[in-house]
Amino acid sequence: MIRVLRKAALGLALAGALLVVPEGTVQPTGAALVKVERAQALDLSPDVVWILALGSDARPGGPVLRSRADAIQLVGINTRTGAATSIGVPRDSWVAIPGHGSNRINAGLYFGGPQLMARAVQGLIGIEPDYVMVSSFWGLRGMVDAIGGITVQSAHAFSDPYLRRQGFRVGPNRVQGLGALAFSRIRKDLPRGDFDRSANQQRTLRAIHRTVRDNAARPGFLDRGALAVLRHMDAQVKPGDLFLLARAVADVEPGKVTGCVLAGSIGNVGGASVVFPSRTQARRLGDDARNDATISRC
Amino acid sequence: MIRSPQRRAAIAAAVLSIVAAGGACAGEEEAEPPASSSDSQEPTAEPEPKDARLRARVGAVTGELRPERRRAVARAVGGAVDRWFEAAWLAGDYPRTKFGLGAFPGFTREAAGRARADRRLLTNRVLGGRVDDVVARRREVVVDIFSPAGRPAGATARFRMVMVTLGQAERRVAVRGSLVLTPGPERWRITGYDVARDVRATKRSATKGEKS
Numbered sequence: 001m002i003r004v005l006r007k008a009a010l011g012l013a014l015a016g017a018l019l020v021v022p023e024g025t026v027q028p029t030g031a032a033l034v035k036v037e038r039a040q041a042l043d044l045s046p047d048v049v050w051i052l053a054l055g056s057d058a059r060p061g062g063p064v065l066r067s068r069a070d071a072i073q074l075v076g077i078n079t080r081t082g083a084a085t086s087i088g089v090p091r092d093s094w095v096a097i098p099g100h101g102s103n104r105i106n107a108g109l110y111f112g113g114p115q116l117m118a119r120a121v122q123g124l125i126g127i128e129p130d131y132v133m134v135s136s137f138w139g140l141r142g143m144v145d146a147i148g149g150i151t152v153q154s155a156h157a158f159s160d161p162y163l164r165r166q167g168f169r170v171g172p173n174r175v176q177g178l179g180a181l182a183f184s185r186i187r188k189d190l191p192r193g194d195f196d197r198s199a200n201q202q203r204t205l206r207a208i209h210r211t212v213r214d215n216a217a218r219p220g221f222l223d224r225g226a227l228a229v230l231r232h233m234d235a236q237v238k239p240g241d242l243f244l245l246a247r248a249v250a251d252v253e254p255g256k257v258t259g260c261v262l263a264g265s266i267g268n269v270g271g272a273s274v275v276f277p278s279r280t281q282a283r284r285l286g287d288d289a290r291n292d293a294t295i296s297r298c
Numbered sequence: 299m300i301r302s303p304q305r306r307a308a309i310a311a312a313v314l315s316i317v318a319a320g321g322a323c324a325g326e327e328e329a330e331p332p333a334s335s336s337d338s339q340e341p342t343a344e345p346e347p348k349d350a351r352l353r354a355r356v357g358a359v360t361g362e363l364r365p366e367r368r369r370a371v372a373r374a375v376g377g378a379v380d381r382w383f384e385a386a387w388l389a390g391d392y393p394r395t396k397f398g399l400g401a402f403p404g405f406t407r408e409a410a411g412r413a414r415a416d417r418r419l420l421t422n423r424v425l426g427g428r429v430d431d432v433v434a435r436r437r438e439v440v441v442d443i444f445s446p447a448g449r450p451a452g453a454t455a456r457f458r459m460v461m462v463t464l465g466q467a468e469r470r471v472a473v474r475g476s477l478v479l480t481p482g483p484e485r486w487r488i489t490g491y492d493v494a495r496d497v498r499a500t501k502r503s504a505t506k507g508e509k510s
Contacts, residue, residue, distance in 0.1 A: 039413075039416035039418075039419040039420055039491065039492075039493050040490075040492045040493075041409060041412035041413065041416065041490060041491055042409075042478060042489065042490035043406045043408035043409040043412070043489040043490060044489070044490075080412075219357050219358040219440075219442050219454075219456070220357075220358030220359075220360050220442055223358070223360035223361075223442065223444040223452070223454075224360050226360075226444060226446075227360050227361055227444070227446055230446050238451075239444070239446045239447075239449075239451035239452070240451045240480050240481075242451075243444050243451050243452030243480065244452070244480070244489065244490070247478055
């Protein structure tokens with residue numbers, strides 16, 4: 001299979017749609033004591049789709065596709081089983097960037113855009129993304145606002161005087177766009193810094209997914225999300241592919257979602273603090289998840 | 299579907315008696331014309347039972363598409379769905395036990411393969427061997443269209459099809475859900491499905507003590 005690398009906006013921005021009121025539709029048949037059986041499938045080749053979801057740190061007016069990647073999540077979706085997984089890569093991971101020597105992995109976006117970021121992540125984890133999707137801070141914020149907010153599950157109590165003074169408590173936190181952005185960006189108060197932040201980014205993706213799934217049956221909901229990606233973000237993906245991707249995201253079963261953050265050690269290169277990622281773990285996670293989008297252990 | 303005159307008559311009598319016995323679900327069939335003007339009597343005339351015709355209409359349209367194109371898409375998508383209704387549920391030589399890939403016309407190869415594995419829910423396989431014939435009571439499709447830049451790129455067909463099976467296993471079967479379609483070179487292709495199937499005994503079969 002020849003994989004064509006495509007870039008578009010953040011994968012779960014497929015949810016970035018106005019909620020619509022269901023219009024007149026086929027009458028449901030459901031009734032008490034009626035046995036309902038259900039079958040579901042989607043033909044989206046390949047069976048396991050890999051999306052590199054990047055959060056660009058571009059400021060308003062800046063080049064979203066040629067800034068540094070603040071969030072790096074390699075997301076796999078198995079359209080056959082409904083499983084999904086996410087491998088989080090700390091942004092300061094010191095890796096080889098093709099054609100640019102070694103550097104922090106987040107510089108790959110700055111040096112060569114989404115294509116180069118994909119190659120850098122592939123070199124580390126061993127999985128070639130089918131799509132690269134990039135979102136700005138305001139893109140994420142607007143998307144979460146558009147779907148009416150999300151509920152993130154926090155493992156830690158933490159705050160930031162600039163991003164969220166009131167902070168987050170352990171357990172469920174209901175947030176709108178700005179809160180979701182803070183939840184995904186704050187790292188100073190977190191026990192494991194950038195590693196915990198990457199885990200929080202995965203929690204944000206899960207919360208978005210839950211909301212998308214809950215609303216997927218509304219007529220046109222997924223299509224509006226796909227259209228928003230095409231119109232408001234730098235999407236270079238066929239509309240038909242995006243149409244199917246939106247359904248693949250909605251079909252993911254929450255109980256089949258796994259995720260890991262790549263571990264590593266803190267080090268110093270030229271006076272700058274970096275993360276030396278565990279290459280052994282990176283390859284193991286890649287090998288584990290490549291064919292079924294499931295990670296058995298971190 | 300080919301039916302002999304004798305068989306038509308038998309089917310007509312069976313359908314009418316099911317309706318007369320109240321087998322239709324209250325509230326669901328109200329929009330349909332009564333099957334007989336003398337539903338308290340045994341049918342004497344034997345009108346040919348009419349399969350319900352497909353009703354396809356435009357649902358949510360995301361993007362731009364001219365009204366006539368919307369209707370054309372709804373017709374084409376509805377036709378694709380109806381071909382599956384026929385091949386998987388309504389047509390064929392009953393009693394019928396074979397539900398192979400031919401039951402999934404218009405499906406992509408991958409989708410057809412998955413559908414075949416799910417044929418217990420996507421075809422009439424469960425009842426087919428104990429059924430003499432099948433009559434469609436309702437075929438409805440609402441087509442949501444994804445049309446960025448004025449060109450349809452995908453469609454979601456929300457459907458509901460209700461049928462009555464006749465013979466040893468008299469049942470009222472409702473199949474509902476959605477099909478995902480993408481435009482192909484010539485026809486719309488079915489690339490995904492989310493299908494649920496409800497089966498309930500008719501009052502007549504319940505009275506006879508049939509097993510579900």
